[in-house]
Amino acid sequence: MSESLILRVVTKWLVPVILLFALYVQFHGDYSPGGGFQAGVIFSSGFLLYALVYGVDATTRVLPEAVLRIGACLGVLLYGGVGVVSLIRGGTFLNYSVLAETPVAGQHLGIILIELGVGITVACVMLLLFYTFARNIPPQ
Amino acid sequence: MSLLLNTVLLVFLLVTAFAVMRVKVLLAMVMLFGLYSLLVSSLFVVLDAPDVAFTEAAVGTGISTVLMLATLAAIRHGHSAPIKPGKRALPLALSLAMGALLIFGIQDLPNFGEANSPAYREVAQHYIDKGQQETGVPNLVTAVLASYRGFDTLGEVTVVLTAGIGVLLLLGRREKVHLIARKSNE
Numbered sequence: 001m002s003e004s005l006i007l008r009v010v011t012k013w014l015v016p017v018i019l020l021f022a023l024y025v026q027f028h029g030d031y032s033p034g035g036g037f038q039a040g041v042i043f044s045s046g047f048l049l050y051a052l053v054y055g056v057d058a059t060t061r062v063l064p065e066a067v068l069r070i071g072a073c074l075g076v077l078l079y080g081g082v083g084v085v086s087l088i089r090g091g092t093f094l095n096y097s098v099l100a101e102t103p104v105a106g107q108h109l110g111i112i113l114i115e116l117g118v119g120i121t122v123a124c125v126m127l128l129l130f131y132t133f134a135r136n137i138p139p140q
Numbered sequence: 141m142s143l144l145l146n147t148v149l150l151v152f153l154l155v156t157a158f159a160v161m162r163v164k165v166l167l168a169m170v171m172l173f174g175l176y177s178l179l180v181s182s183l184f185v186v187l188d189a190p191d192v193a194f195t196e197a198a199v200g201t202g203i204s205t206v207l208m209l210a211t212l213a214a215i216r217h218g219h220s221a222p223i224k225p226g227k228r229a230l231p232l233a234l235s236l237a238m239g240a241l242l243i244f245g246i247q248d249l250p251n252f253g254e255a256n257s258p259a260y261r262e263v264a265q266h267y268i269d270k271g272q273q274e275t276g277v278p279n280l281v282t283a284v285l286a287s288y289r290g291f292d293t294l295g296e297v298t299v300v301l302t303a304g305i306g307v308l309l310l311l312g313r314r315e316k317v318h319l320i321a322r323k324s325n326e
Contacts, residue, residue, distance in 0.1 A: 030278065031277075031278050032279065033191045033281070034191065035281075038191075038195055038198050041195075041198040041199055041203055042202075045206075069308075073301065075297065076294075079293075079297055080294065083290075094291055096290075104274070104275065104276035107274065107276055107287055110287070111275065111277060111282065114290060114294075117297065118297050121297050121300055121301055125300050125304035128304050128308060130206065132307055132308060133214065134210050136311060137216075138216070
């Protein structure tokens with residue numbers, strides 16, 4: 001936790017930009033470098049910066065640990081769910097071509113969904129790791 | 141230009157690696173590790189692998205540096221074990237043997253950038269020719285990772301989740317464990 005006014009103000013300005021950039025990397029990963037994994041890490045680093053400057057307790061008020069635990073599992077569930085849906089629709093596991101009318105549209109939809117699953121899981125696990133590590137820091 | 145860039149980056153990489161070994165202060169060591177990751181990610185950019193560079197910069201330089209700093213803060217009051225002089229022969233021999241083994245193993249790899257290596261001859265050609273047509277995704281890396289190799293990526297995400305669960309089980313709330321133990325005692 002930092003008492004420095006400059007750090008506090010800059011962090012407040014920087015966190016939304018980092019989160020926005022993470023969303024850009026997440027949903028623009030089809031066209032430019034990036035994807036779910038990178039986006040998840042960047043998204044979590046936004047909250048990490050907040051936690052470093054304002055303290056972990058302030059961050060857990062925004063993102064409680066219970067939410068992160070559910071989110072971490074939800075991401076994998078979304079990924080596997082896409083696979084199961086493609087099974088139900090008559091394709092093989094994780095064959096996105098059957099998800100929409102045309103194979104290419106199905107592929108696009110499937111890729112966006114599973115990248116979202118990857119992003120959610122990675123972001124939640126990274127923050128969970130940080131919370132767990134930070135809780136073991138003895139008070140000054 | 142690329143040669144100059146590679147040389148500069150590799151020299152910096154070597155200097156950083158030696159600095160990590162020589163530095164005694166753990167905080168400086170963590171910072172140097174971050175710098176090391178940043179240099180590696182720059183090398184990936186030079187090698188035309190921006191997706192990997194992105195991951196390395198975000199994970200190696202960002203998250204793991206912060207996690208290491210958190211660990212340092214957590215063990216601040218921990219006991220330190222000074223390295224006794226004269227006990228360096230065995231680690232040195234082990235490192236040298238491991239390095240020799242790795243260099244021996246490299247001999248069997250195809251040469252750097254060789255067009256006839258198995259990696260380029262088999263499915264890669266299909267991905268490059270048909271990738272965009274079949275998936276409609278211009279970024280080939282995403283197409284391979286998310287669609288062609290979707291099952292592998294599912295495994296990777298599961299690994300991330302499992303690692304998180306493992307850390308939570310090992311370092312998670314201690315009070316809860318005590319509470320459960322007390323309840324079972326009553």
